[in-house]
Amino acid sequence: MLDVSSHDVLLVGGGGAGLRAAIAISEADAGLSVAIVSKVYPMRSHTVSAEGGAAGVIHPDDSLEEHIYDTISGGDWLCDQDAVETFVKEAPEELLRLEHWGCPWSRQEDGHIAVRPFGGMKKTRTWFAADKTGFHLLHTLFQTSLKFSAITRYDEYFVTRLLINDGCVQGVVAIELATGRIQAIIAKAVILCTGGCGRVFRFTTNASIKTGDGMALAYRAGAPLKDMEFVQYHPTGLPFTGILITEAARAEGGYLLNKEGYRYLQDYNLGTPQPKPVLRSMELGPRDRLSQAFVKEQEQGRTSEGLYGPVVYLDLRHLGEKVINARLPFVRELCLKYENIDPVKELIPVRPVVHYMMGGVHTDLNGATPLKGLYAAGEVACVSINGANRLGSNSLPELLVFGARAGRAAAAFAAGQQAPNRRQILAQALDEETRLHDQFLQKSGGRERISTLRDEMQTTMEKGAGIYRRGDLLTHTAGKLIELQERLGSVTLYDRSHVFNTELVSALELSFMLDVAECITHAALQRTESRGAHQRTDFPARNDERFLAHSLVYRQTDGRPRTEYLPVTITRWPPGERVYGR
Amino acid sequence: MADRITLKVTRYDPGRDHEPGFQTYEVPLRKDWVVLDALNYVKDKVDGSLSFRWSCRMGICGSCGMMVNGEPKLTCATFVSEYMPGPVSVEPLKHFPILRDLIVDISDFLEKLTKVKPWLIREEERRVVDGEYLQTPEQADTFRQFSMCINCLLCYAACPVYGLDPLFTGPAAIALAQRYNTDSRDQGTNERLDILSQHDGIWGCTFVGDCTRVCPKHVDPAGAIQQYKLTAAKEWIKSLLMPWGGR
Numbered sequence: 148m149l150d151v152s153s154h155d156v157l158l159v160g161g162g163g164a165g166l167r168a169a170i171a172i173s174e175a176d177a178g179l180s181v182a183i184v185s186k187v188y189p190m191r192s193h194t195v196s197a198e199g200g201a202a203g204v205i206h207p208d209d210s211l212e213e214h215i216y217d218t219i220s221g222g223d224w225l226c227d228q229d230a231v232e233t234f235v236k237e238a239p240e241e242l243l244r245l246e247h248w249g250c251p252w253s254r255q256e257d258g259h260i261a262v263r264p265f266g267g268m269k270k271t272r273t274w275f276a277a278d279k280t281g282f283h284l285l286h287t288l289f290q291t292s293l294k295f296s297a298i299t300r301y302d303e304y305f306v307t308r309l310l311i312n313d314g315c316v317q318g319v320v321a322i323e324l325a326t327g328r329i330q331a332i333i334a335k336a337v338i339l340c341t342g343g344c345g346r347v348f349r350f351t352t353n354a355s356i357k358t359g360d361g362m363a364l365a366y367r368a369g370a371p372l373k374d375m376e377f378v379q380y381h382p383t384g385l386p387f388t389g390i391l392i393t394e395a396a397r398a399e400g401g402y403l404l405n406k407e408g409y410r411y412l413q414d415y416n417l418g419t420p421q422p423k424p425v426l427r428s429m430e431l432g433p434r435d436r437l438s439q440a441f442v443k444e445q446e447q448g449r450t451s452e453g454l455y456g457p458v459v460y461l462d463l464r465h466l467g468e469k470v471i472n473a474r475l476p477f478v479r480e481l482c483l484k485y486e487n488i489d490p491v492k493e494l495i496p497v498r499p500v501v502h503y504m505m506g507g508v509h510t511d512l513n514g515a516t517p518l519k520g521l522y523a524a525g526e527v528a529c530v531s532i533n534g535a536n537r538l539g540s541n542s543l544p545e546l547l548v549f550g551a552r553a554g555r556a557a558a559a560f561a562a563g564q565q566a567p568n569r570r571q572i573l574a575q576a577l578d579e580e581t582r583l584h585d586q587f588l589q590k591s592g593g594r595e596r597i598s599t600l601r602d603e604m605q606t607t608m609e610k611g612a613g614i615y616r617r618g619d620l621l622t623h624t625a626g627k628l629i630e631l632q633e634r635l636g637s638v639t640l641y642d643r644s645h646v647f648n649t650e651l652v653s654a655l656e657l658s659f660m661l662d663v664a665e666c667i668t669h670a671a672l673q674r675t676e677s678r679g680a681h682q683r684t685d686f687p688a689r690n691d692e693r694f695l696a697h698s699l700v701y702r703q704t705d706g707r708p709r710t711e712y713l714p715v716t717i718t719r720w721p722p723g724e725r726v727y728g729r
Numbered sequence: 730m731a732d733r734i735t736l737k738v739t740r741y742d743p744g745r746d747h748e749p750g751f752q753t754y755e756v757p758l759r760k761d762w763v764v765l766d767a768l769n770y771v772k773d774k775v776d777g778s779l780s781f782r783w784s785c786r787m788g789i790c791g792s793c794g795m796m797v798n799g800e801p802k803l804t805c806a807t808f809v810s811e812y813m814p815g816p817v818s819v820e821p822l823k824h825f826p827i828l829r830d831l832i833v834d835i836s837d838f839l840e841k842l843t844k845v846k847p848w849l850i851r852e853e854e855r856r857v858v859d860g861e862y863l864q865t866p867e868q869a870d871t872f873r874q875f876s877m878c879i880n881c882l883l884c885y886a887a888c889p890v891y892g893l894d895p896l897f898t899g900p901a902a903i904a905l906a907q908r909y910n911t912d913s914r915d916q917g918t919n920e921r922l923d924i925l926s927q928h929d930g931i932w933g934c935t936f937v938g939d940c941t942r943v944c945p946k947h948v949d950p951a952g953a954i955q956q957y958k959l960t961a962a963k964e965w966i967k968s969l970l971m972p973w974g975g976r
């Protein structure tokens with residue numbers, strides 16, 4: 148039996164972006180009813196694992212202009228410059244607002260906020276809360292959200308589809324995991340805040356819940372996905388678990404060494420080794436360049452062969468136990484607890500791991516997508532401020548700035564809307580209920596295992612759409628993904644229970660991921676140039692004439708992707724060369 | 730090292746089973762595998778219907794708490810090899826209603842958390858343009874420990890008082906109340922005190938300290954409860970001496 152409820156604004160996702168948006172709506176108009184629908188309890192969302200910090204200009208010797216320039220040049224001129232300007236201007240006030248809500252930002256002796264250096268940022272402007280910045284940010288937002296009685300939470304509800312009426316998004320269908328009940332949740336506006344999609348790849352820092360659900364939901368509903376070919380690798384993840392060793396470890400003075408103990412980054416046009424860390428040089432160069440250097444070292448046989456493939460080493464030993472304990476306690480804890488390595492005494496084996504999705508649902512400065520009534524914010528969205536490569540510590544402030552903006556815009560939109568036509572909407576919800584039963588819960592006879600398909604997807608993505616890409620390999624990956632889409636039809640669930648059917652959730656997530664993987668591959672194949680995180684060995688140069696443009700991937704009626712291009716907004720900063728370490 | 734180990738895992742599907750039972754699985758024993766890796770091995774390769782919560786696999790999201798050999802543990806931070814030669818029992822967190830297999834109903838905690846008002850309370854809110862509230866590192870240190878709670882609820886599973894009296898606010902929620910009470914920016918202690926004193930479960934806590942012992946984040950909820958009791962006792966005496974409202 149289908150259950151129905153309705154609200155003014157509905158958020159899919161209760162991570163940093165979702166919670167910030169929910170609070171913004173309640174503050175904008177306390178009379179609006181807000182719903183947060185989340186597949187995990189909000190404080191479990193992936194924002195919780197961000198370590199390093201959040202960028203926002205506060206130092207007198209820093210300026211908005213410089214943060215803007217770092218972001219645009221770091222993004223290899225694919226950022227929309229009006230969006231970056233808005234973002235940089237609003238980031239400091241958002242971070243301050245969080246302080247007013249109790250966020251325990253690290254402080255200077257005099258009681259003012261402390262900031263630290265961060266990769267790709269020329270000035271010191273990264274706010275941090277020890278090395279648990281995302282954790283504190285998320286819990287502060289979650290706890291603050293508890294004071295607003297207009298916010299209704301649907302904890303552990305899994306959204307399977309957007310409801311559309313008359314070209315307007317008017318709610319979602321969700322499964323209440325605890326009971327298996329399928330519910331239509333109607334709303335005048337919907338904001339997607341579902342985070343990224345790192346799980347499409349094998350080696351990733353992303354939690355198991357980061358499966359690109361919101362991207363696929365929007366794509367299936369007809370909204371375009373923007374710049375999906377830009378997938379950021381983080382140069383230093385632990386090989387088995389994908390656990391990230393934060394950039395802060397290098398900002399505090401850590402070295403990257405190849406198997407000969409040599410600081411190999413000096414061979415890749417990233418500056419010369421200095422005993423103390425230098426901003427934007429060597430180990431503090433941009434992430435994409437560091438990850439690419441790893442592949443080159445590997446090709447030259449200068450990486451070590453670990454249990455899970457090739458690795459290089461992060462060396463913190465010269466910092467000494469005192470500095471490590473004081474400045475990087477979490478890094479030490481992670482190494483000890485999860486890989487049984489003590490960075491005080493030993494080298495840490497690391498490798499590049501997929502970390503962040505620059506691309507996402509196409510939105511404007513207010514989070515609005517081309518579909519009426521549909522908004523997006525956070526990692527699921529592409530505004531775009533990250534261009535071809537996100538700078539570390541820009542995404543936490545991004546989800547605050549654009550979470551708040553999307554919240555306010557959706558609130559204003561919802562206030563002017565009539566209540567949705569229930570009958571039309573319910574027909575679609577019933578359709579979805581039938582699909583879930585037919586395709587998964589009552590089907591028998593298939594032979595495919597979810598984990599097998601997932602492994603094959605991750606392998607083919609790593610091969611074709613990894614750090615370096617090539618036309619023929621991408622084409623092969625695209626073909627393989629179509630095959631996997633077909634085989635998804637023969638997946639059989641062992642689990643037929645209604646209560647907490649996590650296998651059903653895995654199947655639905657896999658199907659979302661396959662759509663997202665197809666979009667990434669298609670956009671990567673079409674972009675015959677190299678820019679930021681997208682590196683084509685068959686097209687090694689940047690090509691501004693053709694590709695100073697965002698890709699927009701649309702779903703065609705046959706289910707396959709089609710790519711169009713949209714010019715980048717350039718206001719005051721004409722494209723230049725990306726130069727580091729000089 | 731042996732190359733396999735046996736897991737004894739709670740299974741329960743309310744639609745089918747009258748009560749929870751056990752199922753055993755043999756899994757590879759690997760040096761770098763935590764209990765959660767072993768469960769995922771079962772789910773991916775052996776029995777897709779086994780249900781449990783997890784997400785970050787790095788001890789920060791708080792999803793994966795279970796009883797491992799009778800002790801509340803984060804399964805992503807507990808190596809299987811610690812339990813050699815096995816078998817290892819894996820059960821849902823104690824003191825919470827079981828929903829399915831290893832998943833428990835934690836809605837009671839969410840309600841309690843909301844009740845203690847875990848947000849910054851100010852008589853007058855500062856405007857953002859006026860900048861941050863000043864707070865020295867020493868002032869921040871007073872509440873830092875309590876702010877580290879990941880809501881994993883291992884402490885509730887260890888708490889004998891919560892086991893007997895489900896109305897007890899419990900260790901993590903009290904620690905989070907203290908987190909704000911001891912924050913130099915906050916002015917809401919009295920409001921929270923009223924709420925915490927409404928039910929007298931807290932006086933039942935005899936400072937056994939099991940909550941603090943099992944806490945993976947060194948939050949020291951037992952310490953928070955002691956601190957809170959002290960403040961509450963002082964306020965109570967004050968209210969006897971000054972019944973017209975000494976606050």
Ligand SMILES: Cc1cc2nc3c(=O)[nH]c(=O)nc-3n(C[C@H](O)[C@H](O)[C@H](O)COP(=O)(O)OP(=O)(O)OC[C@H]3O[C@@H](n4cnc5c(N)ncnc54)[C@H](O)[C@@H]3O)c2cc1C
Pocket residue numbers: 159160161162163164165184185186187188189192193194195196197198199200201202280281304305306307340341342343352353354356357360361391502503524525526527539540541542543544546
């Ligand atoms: C290890 C790590 C470290 C990082 N460190 C930093 C850093 O130092 N600085 C920085 O700026 N950035 C950092 N990042 C990036 C940043 O943390 C993320 O981009 C950001 O937190 C994403 O937040 P979000 O709110 O968009 O999504 P998330 O926090 O991922 O939240 C997604 C929400 O959507 C919900 N959801 C998803 N799908 C569904 C569905 N189908 N139905 C219902 N609900 C759904 C989930 O339950 C969840 O609540 C880091 C990322 C990682 C992986």
Ligand code: SF4
Pocket residue numbers: 877878879880881882883884885900901904940943944945946947948949950
């Ligand atoms: S106090 Fe410790 S054990 Fe209790 S919920 Fe918080 S982190 Fe977990």
Ligand code: FES
Pocket residue numbers: 783784785786787788789790791792793794803804805806
């Ligand atoms: S999986 Fe996140 S705490 Fe264990």
